[in-house]
Amino acid sequence: MPPAPPKQTIFTTMSALATELGAINLGQGFPDAEHAPELLAAAQRALAHKSNQYPPMRGLPELRAAICDYYGRRQGLALDPAQVVVTSGATEALAASILAVVQRGDEVIVLQPCYDAYIPLIERAGGMAVAVNLAPPHWTIPFDALAAAITPRTRLIIANTPNNPTGTLLTRADFERLGELCEAHDLTLLCDEVWEGMIFNGSAHASPLHVDSLKGRAIKVGSAGKLFSLTGWKVGWAVAAAPLADAIAGQHQFLTFTTATPLQWAVAEGLTLPDEWHDAHAAIYAPRRAQLIAGLEAAGYVVLPSAGTWFVTIDLAASGLPADDELVAERLIREAGVASIPVSAFYRDNALRGYLRLCFAKQEGVIEEALGRLAGFRTSI
The missing domain is CATH 3.40.640.10 (Type I PLP-dependent aspartate aminotransferase-like (Major domain))
Structure with missing residues (x-):
């Protein structure tokens, strides 16, 4: 018998589900506008x-x-x-x-x-x-x-x-x-x-x-x-x-x-x-990062320290949510219409649970809408 196909990546899974459900995709790390x-x-x-x-x-x-x-x-x-x-x-x-x-x-x-x-x-x-x-x-x-x-x-x-x-x-x-x-x-x-x-x-x-x-x-x-x-x-x-x-x-x-x-x-x-171009290009994302972090914290989410990438990580248990990131990610996309990535997917055998990754490389209006949904989700769960 042929070998079983490799398991589909969590990024493909969540992006496909976001498309199917019409959810805001804060899961897979790609910008929603061309910037170069x-x-x-x-x-x-x-x-x-x-x-x-x-x-x-x-x-x-x-x-x-x-x-x-x-x-x-x-x-x-x-x-x-x-x-x-x-x-x-x-x-x-x-x-x-x-x-x-x-x-x-x-x-x-x-x-x-x-x-x-x-x-x-x-x-x-x-x-x-x-x-x-x-x-x-x-x-x-x-x-x-x-x-x-x-x-x-x-x-x-x-x-x-x-x-x-x-x-x-x-x-x-x-x-x-x-x-x-x-x-x-x-x-x-x-x-x-x-x-x-x-x-x-x-x-x-x-x-x-x-x-x-x-x-x-x-x-x-x-x-x-x-x-x-x-x-x-x-x-x-x-x-x-x-x-x-x-x-x-x-x-x-x-x-x-x-x-x-x-x-x-x-x-x-x-x-x-020139270096000025590269600096300005990265700076495009700084206000979106600040917007997402501030909005999450205002909604009662605990955001962990970070310095780079297009992502922030939230601590579910500290945010008053179940410490099962796969469960929360599944409910979040189906009930609130926001796609995220469970951090357990980055560990073999899901060795660490309880954290979600969210992407801020999105337009400000998209982030604002996502924050409203995230705030409502936290109070409803």
């Missing part, structure tokens, strides 16, 4: 006037150079295009990176809550995921538990900053400690940094590539879709020391091989926009 006309114009020009044939497998040289220049300006990283592999979205960058490092029987430590693609990708590579749980309200790394989880079979640690779903950040000090563990046990660190351009509390983004002990053993994953609010473009990249980048490219060539040429040209142009 410069990128759309660049894509149109590229489609009409540049090549529409296969680009180089590792990405257009112009895009790889633009990625290096962007990280040099914005994060102070000194990179070479030989370190960059352009992929068809950040999820493909994660897949190619995991396949490049993990062999059958290897163990991979996953800090959860985590993006729900990590564990299936590890398993497709023949590896075994070992979960180390982050705990609310601050979701900091429990380094003693992390060190205890390392065995002779461990090959990789996967981290995420800013974290999806919690919006919390790893610090330079966190990466220094991760570097010590990786050096001591000869491990690779895969860091999902797709939300690096969406930080709202004035903090600086930290990457493992800032840390000397990790420069040769860390992989940084980025996303044009998140930087430019064009999630459907599916242009991502992996950045690593040249030997690691070569191994990632070796896997990428047998996954998607390459990525849409006009979109690569457009992303290259977008990355060269």
